[in-house]
Amino acid sequence: MDHRSDQKRNITALYPPIEPFDQRMLDVGDGHSVYMEQCGQQEGEPVLVLHGGPGGGCSPMLRRFFDPEHYRAVLFDQRGCGRSRPHAEIAQNTTWDLVADIERIRIALGIDQFTVFGGSWGSTLALVYAITHPDRVKALVLRGVFLGTNAELDWFYRGGAAQFFPDAWARFIALIPEAERIDPIAAYNRRLFSGDTADEMRFGGIWSSWEHALASVHSDGSRVTAPLDYARAFARLENHYFMNGCFLESDGWILANRHVIEGIPTHIVQGRQDMICPPVSAHRLAEGWPRSALHLVPAAGHAISEPGITQKLLLIMDDLRNGQNSRRITAV
Template sequence: MDKNSGQKSAVQYLYPPIDPFDQRMIDMGDGHKIYVEQCGNPRGLPVIVLHGGPGGACSPAMRRYFDPRAYRVVLFDQRGCGRSQPHASVEGNTTWHLVRDIEAIREALGIEDFIVFGGSWGATLSLIYGISHPERVRRLVLRGVFMMTQAELDWFYGGGAGQFWPEPWARFRDMIPEDEQGDLIAAYHRRLFSGNVLEETRFARAWASWENALASVYSNGSGGDAPGDYARAFARLENHYFVNAGFLEEDGWILNNVDRLADIPGVIVQGRYDMICPPRRAWELAQAWPDCDLRMIRNAGHALSEPGISAELVRVMDKIAAEEGLQDPWPR
């Protein structure tokens, strides 16, 4: 089974496609305008979806992990990406700006508290938001945990993952002269922010391709060729956050502050063969978080679209809806 067939088979576990009942741009007052949409039941249990990257965007498929009769689903494109403006901008774009954006969205929509649902970088942001505003979080549902530590960056950009995927690693590494290969994040940073849009886009596509090549356990090692605008926003923002260590005060900040999540229930859905965010971090987090249920998914990698991961996430959200007395599970 190749990557694309794996993605197709995940669809069988999702709810039918749904359109938003609300779409808006929220002006944050500092030059950034954030795209926000709502779908599902306007009176349902609120859940906010935090996409990955940094620099990805929300997609219509992300609406489909939730019973639309039970949930009021809020999705937004984080600063600098997707439909938010300005596109690919790193000015005024830090983790703490994103935490404030979530609060601004919550207040604008009149929501007291919500379930936070996030994967990869979205899991990182979910954890940081939960630590910062535990009173606003009913539950955390996380996928493909990334803790924004130097060890994780070293694994993915320092050759660890390349031991398993030497062909795409060589393509990614060899874009950079040999004398700069000791710090590929810094080397790519110089090119992603060169001021030459053509050069930035070329290196952005290489950056995105390396990550895409490893996202699925079904991958054949080809990362594809992402559209230029998307790749440029994705790579610039991701690199900007990584160069700045996620704008956290110290390495290991999340684990060092995990006690603030003690009263918040959490579920982690983690691919056993996740090459981008190795399972060790999810396990460490679960060990330190008393009310956390870690679910390792065999034969699954990192991507949200992995069949086993999609099936488990829908199962988790259906179970929460049933526990809340909102709905019987959608007939399958």
């Protein structure tokens, strides 16, 4: 097949649904087992897919950004979420545990280097993994950049985004006493880890709805519901990581260590109207990095399903497949 000719496929559309050729549970120690799958070509070019959250889990949609005739896509549910077990568990669940899990997966599969594809929290984990193991990363493709800083958490959980979605914010803090609203992350921590599963599910649903309601540029801030068991795990894991500064050694750790990965070709796809992870983080990450390309997508929010973001990610992966490295562009 001539991969430089896409006449047979609408390049703005996802690749057709695909089933994994390999699915397994990997014992990573500490009482955790993570679900892992491989899709596409068994001997194809490896790409590691990192989901968001923390706690989001993988979805079948994430398989469809990669030409199945070329790529060997590796997906896994990070500790405590999706099909990984134990569910919603925070013990021995840190950024550094996840980095170690990626290495276990790489070694188990006999892969020397990945292209690492991650969005939102997945972009954070991709960057931390690359800084820790730069020789194992062929390229980075990042979406909706989150650098794990206090400023980003202040924006989303301490009143910044509330200025644009006051109705959704009002629902988010409605059950939190006035005296605790100065730090909603800490307030939710007390409730998400109360030991009362029903109460944890209730507050997990509210926490998750706040984030999901702001994911799309088309959102009107309406309540977004998710299965309560999923919402509880998602909220507990996010809150656990955010209470601990994403387990990074210092605020701004990723930018302070960016020099380690400046030789890795990197594409950064960012919705210009992203209300969850504002574009300033993506801009700071790319600024002064010659081997990075920042793609600011107009009329797009945070979600990978935003049409402009989907299209740009597909084009980048097809360009990388074809051996092309797109020039720096700031809009599509």
